[in-house]
Amino acid sequence: MIEVQHLTKRYGRVTAVQDVSFRVERGEILGFLGPNGAGKTTTMRILTGYMPATSGKAVVAGFDVFDQPIEAKRRTGYLPETPPLYPDMTVREYLLFVASLKGVPGKERRARVDQAMTKTRVADMAERHCAKLSKGYRQRVGLAQAILHNPDVLILDEPTAGLDPKQIIETRQLIKELAGTHTIILSTHILPEVAQTCQRVVIINHGHVVAVDTPDNLTARLRGSETLYVQVDAAGADATPALAAVPGVTRVAASGSAGQTAGYEVESARGEDVRRALARTVVERGWGLLELRPMRMSLEEIFLHLTTEEEQKEPAEAAHA
Ligand SMILES: Nc1ncnc2c1ncn2[C@@H]1O[C@H](COP(=O)(O)OP(=O)(O)OP(=O)(O)O)[C@@H](O)[C@H]1O
Ligand SMILES: [Mg+2]
Structure with missing residues (x-):
């Protein structure tokens, strides 16, 4: 459903992502795990067509994100790091507006918006202005706009960042419910999140993929x-x-x-x-x-092990300066 091959992104002298490759099968939840600055957001922006890659190839729902960006975008829902809400609109107005931008036919818009609000549990805030939403509700409205047009693929950049513990549990539950009918990539630097939510994990550090595996296999593999x-x-x-x-x-x-x-x-x-x-x-x-x-080695230990090992090698930025 998602295929990424040898993706590289340079910002001037900084190599944010280097030679990243991975696949996500239909209905799967893939965790994109890495410390701050690892290249998670950069990869997601490329996959959602917000930014071109320097080199490499990415295919989403059968469409190349560079050659057929409109087709690819139509099948993708994206929750950016900071959901782009319009402060003066109510939640319902905002979602209706996004639905029209995404080409949801006029007759279906109200029903789709209601469905998305129910799924993300924001219906009680439907008439509230976006400016007056709490951080957790902003995040959920961001998720609602991502699923509005019922896309095959969801790309969620730190979907639980800034949420309280109860909201984190609810959001993880929602993501699990969405999997199966949707293929999901979510980024996080929180380890328990991938163990609880994801079937497979890509660990990325300094723009390099350092491991791709199931949480269980990662634990076993590193246990020499x-x-x-x-x-x-x-x-x-x-x-x-x-x-x-x-x-x-x-x-x-x-x-x-x-x-x-x-x-x-x-x-x-x-x-x-x-x-x-x-x-x-x-x-x-x-x-x-x-x-x-x-x-057993905990995921924390594995993560530190993998990312520290990488540290001892040359960092991507130095290597390509
Ligand atoms: N617009 C930009 N111009 C220059 N460098 C950038 C730009 N955006 C990101 N970078 C650099 O690219 C690297 C990867 O950044 P990215 O935002 O993808 O990391 P991340 O894994 O999402 O981190 P975080 O966990 O902090 O969100 C970092 O070194 C960052 O400083
Ligand atoms: Mg980021």
């Missing part, structure tokens, strides 16, 4: 070794030597203690299941095994 957390009541004794002696264990690190119990992080080579042997060792010594569970 298996780490278990083991909590033992060894009556105050240090269990490290005993745990380290278990066949397959490559490293043991103490991880906090309280009274008689102590926690340990036990590493083993990938694919080696040392849980039974560990449990046996602890029990045979007459200690209490209080906890034994796999430790």
Whole structure:
């Protein structure tokens, strides 16, 4: 549904996006994740036809955004970083106006506007002037204008930025409801957001794609070794030597203690299941095994890992100055 190939955008000497490629399948929600200045907004502006790329190709709903911009735009809904509302119009007036701009036939406009307001839960603000909306409602009206013409593709630039926790949950729920009938790209620098909302993630840093995968695979892929957390009541004794002696264990690190119990992080080579042997060792010594569970790298850690690794290489700007 969306195909991006070798997209590059330079602003003078600054390379904002470099050789970015990814695909989004129909009905999928793709998370575009990266720190400030990574190139998320730039990529989205190119995909929505607001700005040309320096080089590369982007196809949205079967239409090349450079060669057939009108056809591509007709099938795209865009929520920019700051929704462009008209302060003097009421929410309903504004949405009717956008509907006419988007070529929704006159007879259908009222019904479409009502539907969009219901879906984004702004109907109670229909007669309120846009200038008097709270930030969260502005964001939702922005979402309403993006879905008005029922586009195949939705491109949402930080759709939950500035919302309160309740609104964030509602907006994520709405986005999930919209997927399936719409193909969605959303950008964020908030990690739990992609884990909760997206099927796949593109991680971008300094204009480069550093990873494309499902949140689960990203977690698994970066876990070179298996780490278990083991909590033992060894009556105050240090269990490290005993745990380290278990066949397959490559490293043991103490991880906090309280009274008689102590926690340990036990590493083993990938694919080696040392849980039974560990449990046996602890029990045979007459200690209490209080906890034994796999430790997973959180998305936060993965994100830092990927973006810090990238930092150590040359930044795009320096490389192309
Ligand atoms: N109009 C412009 N002229 C020059 N440089 C720009 C322009 N717009 C963006 N940039 C630069 O391009 C890079 C990418 O910016 P972009 O806005 O795409 O990042 P982003 O990932 O959306 O960041 P954020 O999370 O802060 O929204 C940055 O280095 C930025 O300074
Ligand atoms: Mg941005």
